[in-house]
Amino acid sequence: MSHEPAHHHGGDEAAGPTTIVVDNIGLLVTNDPALGEGPLGLARDAALVIEDGRVHAIERCGVAADDAFDAAGRCVIPGFVDSHTHLVFAGDRADEFVARLTGQPYDPAGIATTVAATRATTDDELLRLARRRQREAWAGGTTHLEVKSGYGLDVTHEHRSLQVASRLTDDTTFLGAHLVPPEYRDRADDYVDLVCGAMLDRCAPLARWIDVFCERGAFDRDQARAILDAGRRAGLGGRVHANQLGPGPGVQVAVEAGAASADHCTYLSAADLDALAGSDTVATFLPAADFSTRQPYPDGRAAVDAGVAIALASNCNPGSSNTTSMAFVIALAVREMGLTIDEALLASTLGGARALRRADRGHLGIGARADAVVLDAPSFTHLAYRPGMPLVAATLIDGQPVTPDDIGRLR
C-alpha cells in the first residue's frame, strides 16, 4: 500500500508526468507569504496542484484533474521536516526512563547501552527497525527527516549505521562523536583522533553532515572544534548537540564553525542568543527530550524575540526521546516554551528545512516538493488543541500518499 518515495543522494525521481490535485482544502498552509495570508501563507478553499512531485500551483478548489484527492474541507500543511533523529538503533531503554521517574537524572553514559545492542544486531534487522520508525514518522506527518549514526562508535559500526541511514534519507549525519566509547575511557583524545581520521575517511562518503555532542561527559570545546574542522575538510556541513544538560560552549562552537544548527539549546545565555542571532546557525529545540529527561524546557520565546532562527525536531532515540511525534513536540512547544502555534508550526516545517539547508522542503511554494499532510482537523491549531490525538489523515511525499490513506479519491 505504501509508496516508497525516492530518497537517494541527489535523487529527484519524478512521481510521473500526471497532474495530481489535493482538492477541497478548507485551510491550506503554504509557508509562503507570496501565496496567502501572513507568514504562514494561508489560503482558504484551495486546491494544491502537483506536477512531477512538485507544487505546480495553488488554485481555488474545484480543479479538474486526472487524479484528485478530497481533503473534505480539512486543513493541509507542509509535511514536518524532522531535522534531528537517531533512527538507527536496536534495543530500548525503558528501564532508564522508569528510573528517572524516581529521581535518577539523565546520564549520557546510557548511550553505551544502545551502542552494545546496536553492534550486536544484524544489518537486516537494523534496517527493518529503522524503516519501521520511519513509517511511524510518516504516519505522524513527517515527510523528511535527518538520521544520525552515533550508536556504532567504531569504524565498522559507524559506517554500517550510515549505510542504513542512507536507505532512509539523503540527510545523513556522521555522529561518531556521540560519546567516548567505554574502550577509550581515559583516552578521549585518542578517540577524537580516530573520529577525525580513519572513521571519518570511511564515513564521509555516506554522510552529508558531521555532528558532535559538546557537553560535560561527552566532548569539550577543543575536541568539538577539531571534529567540526575535520568534517568540513571532508566536505561535511556541521551540526552540534549543544547546551542540553547545562550552560556550555556548544552554541558558541557551532556558530564559530558556521554549523547549520545547534541542537537542544535548553540552556541559552544572552551571549548565546546574540551569537545565534548574528549567524546562519539555526537553534533546534528538542522539547520531547526535555519532557522525557525531566529537564527544564528551553525559552523559545526569548530566542524568537532575539531574532534567532529556530527549528523544532523530535530527537527520536531510545535514551532521551523515544518518539517521532512532531504534533507532540508542537504541543510541548506552545505549552512550555512560550511559542505561538504559528511559530511552532513554522519551526517544525520551514525551520527544520532551514536547519538542513533544504530550500525546496518545509513549504508548499511553487516548485517545492509536494510533501504535505492532510490533518483530520479544520486548523493546524488542533495539533496542540487536541494533544495526544492522532490527527494525520494522510501524508503525501512527492505528491503520493505514503500512509494507509484516509482521504478519498475524487474519481
Place this chain on the structure above:
Amino acid sequence: MSHEPAHHHGGDEAAGPTTIVVDNIGLLVTNDPALGEGPLGLARDAALVIEDGRVHAIERCGVAADDAFDAAGRCVIPGFVDSHTHLVFAGDRADEFVARLTGQPYDPAGIATTVAATRATTDDELLRLARRRQREAWAGGTTHLEVKSGYGLDVTHEHRSLQVASRLTDDTTFLGAHLVPPEYRDRADDYVDLVCGAMLDRCAPLARWIDVFCERGAFDRDQARAILDAGRRAGLGGRVHANQLGPGPGVQVAVEAGAASADHCTYLSAADLDALAGSDTVATFLPAADFSTRQPYPDGRAAVDAGVAIALASNCNPGSSNTTSMAFVIALAVREMGLTIDEALLASTLGGARALRRADRGHLGIGARADAVVLDAPSFTHLAYRPGMPLVAATLIDGQPVTPDDIGRLR
C-alpha cells in the same frame, strides 16, 4: 468493520457462547494481584481466555480455541476506564486555546459558547459527533467512559444531551449545574431551583450520576450541597468538579455528600487530603486539562502517599481538554504529577472503574468484562516512554475488537 458493543442500562448481552482467546501475550496486566506479580497482577507469556464477553481464565500461551487473536508477544492491558468526559457537544473553542497561549487565563464562562453551539445542533448531528469521539477513544484504548450533559443548561437540552449520552454508555451524568447560563445571570439561586426541580425530574431517568461544578464563577458550597442532595433523593450518585482553579470547598462537599469522585483536585490542602483519605470518594485527576489551561499540575504523589484512592481521566471537552488520549494523560501524570508508571496505569483503569463504582471493569480478573487493549509495545511503560505515539494495536470490548484491528487471527 466496528463491532457495536452492548452499552445499555443494565445491559449485559453476551458476545456469544464461543470461546475467544488472545494468545501469545508477552506481558499481561490483569490488575488482579491474585493472578500475577505485584499490584498490577502481571503475567508473562500468557493467554487471555474469554467466554461470553467475560474473562474466563488466564493461561500459559498456546491455548487451542475456536477464535484466537495473536498478540505476537506484545503487552496487553485492561482497557482504559475514562471516568470524566463531556463528549456531547458541538463546535470547538480553538480560539480560546490560542488566546491562552498569549497569557489569557482559562475562564469557565467560555462554557456558554459551547452551550449556544450545542443547543443549535440537531439531535442526529449531536449523536454523530459524540459517536465519532467515542470511536476516537476506542482507537486510543478506552473501553468504557462516563459521559456528562452540561452543555444544554435548560430542561429540553439537558434531557436531549442525556439521551445522546445514554446511546454511548450506561455511566451517564446529569450536569445541569455546569454553569449558571447567561439567561439566569444574577439569578443563580433560581437556576439551582430549576436544576433541582423540573430539570432533575426530566433528566434523572436517563442518568446514573449527578455532578456539580463547585468553583468560584460556578456554584458555591451551599448550592453544590443542595444539588447533590436533590440528586441523591432522585436516586443519582454524586460527583463534583472540585478545586480546579484554586483552593475551595469542592472536595469537602464531595466527601460530606458521599460522592463517588471529586474531579480535578488541582489544588488540594492537607485537610482535603485527610478528608479524601478517610472516605470512599476517589480523587480523579485530569492533567490534560491542566496542560491545556496552563494551570499547575496536581500533586498526585502527595495524594497517593496520603492514602487517597486516585483515578486519571481525560476530561474530554472543547474548552479545557479536547483530547480522549489516556496515553497522553498517563505521560503527563508521570512527568508532572510524581506518579510511577504502575500507579498511573492503575489509576486510568482500576481507578476509573472505582470512581464509577464498577467492580467488573478496569481489571482482567476472572469474571470481569473482557475489555482489553493490545499495545504495540512490549510493556505498558511505553505509554509514557513513547509519548505522543499511537501505541494501541487493538481494542477489545466484551472480547470483541472495536477498532480496525492490527492483530492477526491465529486461524
